[in-house]
Amino acid sequence: MIAPLRLVANLGRHTLEAVARIGVATRFFLATLLRSGTAFRRFGLTIREIYFAGVLSLIIILVSGLFVGMVLGLQGFETLQTYGSESALGVLVALSLVRELGPVVAALLFASRAGSAITAEIGLMKATEQLAAMEMMAVDPVARVVAPRFWAGVLSMPLLAALFSAMGIFGGYLVGVVLIGVDEGSFWSQMQAQVDFEEDILNGVIKSVVFGVAVTAIALFEGYDAPPTAEGVSRATTRTVVTSSLVILALDFVLTAFMFRGVG
Amino acid sequence: MDNLVEIKNVTFGYGERPILKGINLAARRGQVVAIMGSSGCGKTTLLRLIGGQIKPDSGSVQVAGQNVSELDTDGLYELRRKMGMLFQFGALFTDMSVFDNIAFQMREHTQLPEEIIRDLVLMKLHAVGLRGAADLMPSELSGGMARRVALARSIALEPMLVMYDEPFAGLDPISLGVIGNLIRRLTDTLGLTSIVVTHDVQESLKIVDYVYFVSEGVIEAEGTAEEMRASGLPFVHQFVHGEPDGPVPFHYPARAYAEDLRLAL
Amino acid sequence: MSKAWLDLWVGLFVVAGIGALLFLALKVGNMSSVRMADSYQVSAHFDNIGGLKVRAPVKSAGVVVGRVTGISFDDKTYEAEVVLSLDQRYAFPKDTSASILTSGLLGEQYIGLEAGGDSVKLNNGDRVRLTQSAVVLENLIGQFLFSKAQEGASNETAQ
Numbered sequence: 001m002i003a004p005l006r007l008v009a010n011l012g013r014h015t016l017e018a019v020a021r022i023g024v025a026t027r028f029f030l031a032t033l034l035r036s037g038t039a040f041r042r043f044g045l046t047i048r049e050i051y052f053a054g055v056l057s058l059i060i061i062l063v064s065g066l067f068v069g070m071v072l073g074l075q076g077f078e079t080l081q082t083y084g085s086e087s088a089l090g091v092l093v094a095l096s097l098v099r100e101l102g103p104v105v106a107a108l109l110f111a112s113r114a115g116s117a118i119t120a121e122i123g124l125m126k127a128t129e130q131l132a133a134m135e136m137m138a139v140d141p142v143a144r145v146v147a148p149r150f151w152a153g154v155l156s157m158p159l160l161a162a163l164f165s166a167m168g169i170f171g172g173y174l175v176g177v178v179l180i181g182v183d184e185g186s187f188w189s190q191m192q193a194q195v196d197f198e199e200d201i202l203n204g205v206i207k208s209v210v211f212g213v214a215v216t217a218i219a220l221f222e223g224y225d226a227p228p229t230a231e232g233v234s235r236a237t238t239r240t241v242v243t244s245s246l247v248i249l250a251l252d253f254v255l256t257a258f259m260f261r262g263v264g
Numbered sequence: 265m266d267n268l269v270e271i272k273n274v275t276f277g278y279g280e281r282p283i284l285k286g287i288n289l290a291a292r293r294g295q296v297v298a299i300m301g302s303s304g305c306g307k308t309t310l311l312r313l314i315g316g317q318i319k320p321d322s323g324s325v326q327v328a329g330q331n332v333s334e335l336d337t338d339g340l341y342e343l344r345r346k347m348g349m350l351f352q353f354g355a356l357f358t359d360m361s362v363f364d365n366i367a368f369q370m371r372e373h374t375q376l377p378e379e380i381i382r383d384l385v386l387m388k389l390h391a392v393g394l395r396g397a398a399d400l401m402p403s404e405l406s407g408g409m410a411r412r413v414a415l416a417r418s419i420a421l422e423p424m425l426v427m428y429d430e431p432f433a434g435l436d437p438i439s440l441g442v443i444g445n446l447i448r449r450l451t452d453t454l455g456l457t458s459i460v461v462t463h464d465v466q467e468s469l470k471i472v473d474y475v476y477f478v479s480e481g482v483i484e485a486e487g488t489a490e491e492m493r494a495s496g497l498p499f500v501h502q503f504v505h506g507e508p509d510g511p512v513p514f515h516y517p518a519r520a521y522a523e524d525l526r527l528a529l
Numbered sequence: 530m531s532k533a534w535l536d537l538w539v540g541l542f543v544v545a546g547i548g549a550l551l552f553l554a555l556k557v558g559n560m561s562s563v564r565m566a567d568s569y570q571v572s573a574h575f576d577n578i579g580g581l582k583v584r585a586p587v588k589s590a591g592v593v594v595g596r597v598t599g600i601s602f603d604d605k606t607y608e609a610e611v612v613l614s615l616d617q618r619y620a621f622p623k624d625t626s627a628s629i630l631t632s633g634l635l636g637e638q639y640i641g642l643e644a645g646g647d648s649v650k651l652n653n654g655d656r657v658r659l660t661q662s663a664v665v666l667e668n669l670i671g672q673f674l675f676s677k678a679q680e681g682a683s684n685e686t687a688q
Contacts, residue, residue, distance in 0.1 A: 050542065
């Protein structure tokens, strides 16, 4: 075959493979949802995974939230000062965090902290035949291993995002009010007047739930689908972080377009 | 004595590549049956067929009178509760202690109170001589100990059939003897049927009742351990005595050597 | 790690997370101030609403008493129709006037209600008759320049 044709053929093959993989991933995701009974009936299994996905991600989430908020406070003050409206600093910090940075950055951190760990763990369980052993013991690994991790991720993500935002607002408060000396009253009151519960906070929570579903599902699928070798698991772990980061950002755009369209 | 496992005329292949080409095999109740053959000849595939993890392309696999490939998921899981399997490297759950590994199936499949589970687990561990290691994590065990824990786990629910995938691989001579003895002893005392897949001829010939030699997807020879040792078949002779060349060639099929090296003829 | 510790940590995590959500809802957001459930709607027509937006606050005497919930254009009168949701707790006389004001020079626009003296109160679906449109900065500057120019002209004639 001549070279340009081969290129086109390669493109076609890769496209077909990608589509097939998305199909397999979708079926895996549906199977996880359908076999989630155990994750709720024996909630202890899910609690254990919340510890690994949620509690162990706390430190990175809280520290990053604080710093992001402090930077927002500094940068926001510099910009707002030009227009003489420093009192809007609270609004700026709160809106950026609650609408965008909270859900998105928390989800990115969650993908690299918890998502990669989930992929590596499931991949290794597969490589060392632990999943096959479970199947041979008449225990469904999707119900016993995958589903509890999935729900743990979905439940942890909005809590982590809320903690990130709260911590960030505190950071903005520290820099803006305590350090620079913006009026404390207008910092909070303007924030309260402008941040809407449904429009901003609830939408932010919805975003973080969607991101939680996406990141955890990707991490679980990559682990379950990883070739049972050291190289396969390490590549799957990398892919989890890359794919979920891209998916988070793309989903964020779509969700933002739907949620905040025509408002403001 | 009747057969617990019967494999009739089974063929199987991954994609285009045939692995098994018409295998007939049976395991009698209460016996230790070995399936031997060189690496990659489809031995492990046979175990996965018996466990119902894969379905044969043709032929039938029967366990306790049930056709495995015709069972639905529930029926298959029901059957698997009566099977134990020892995986090649133990496949212990690395996030649980030795105790929890063995208690795993009891907790999943029975409503037994925790005190009884505790007693049962310690009994199983005692049978493999590792009662003292109950609180260790799998990462703290040596290869031989891990294999023994996995063995205890595979008999946790008193199965009727236990399958062993390369139980001797990568063990030192002492552990090798320990595992071999355990397989024989547990089979006799618990009334199990054991199917051992291995390429370790010397160790397994000591403990087995019946042997199948598999090569290139077909049964080359079968018989009792004694018959195999005395066998005049070239393949069996090569295998039992570990000769480098013979019916199983040293060289992977290739073009003529001289041609490959591009020597002028 | 023992199961009790694990449960405790997860419990603390969930409590902290829900605490953060409550903090966002009550302290950062406005869920505590106006609840749309117990409110009544009145409408008001304006010649020009300037930069008024949906969800802008409605204030009376500087206190937030409601929010703008709808803005539309009436092609019969060529006016803007603004729907206000007012807190059920506050009643206003029928001759209350509404004006569009700006907080600060460049701040957001809001609606200010000035209570009248009528004994009949505004009810759900009523219309506020007296309205004052937004001050459009360009018009204001235009008027200012115009009056300055006139001033200059009259000064010249005086001389």
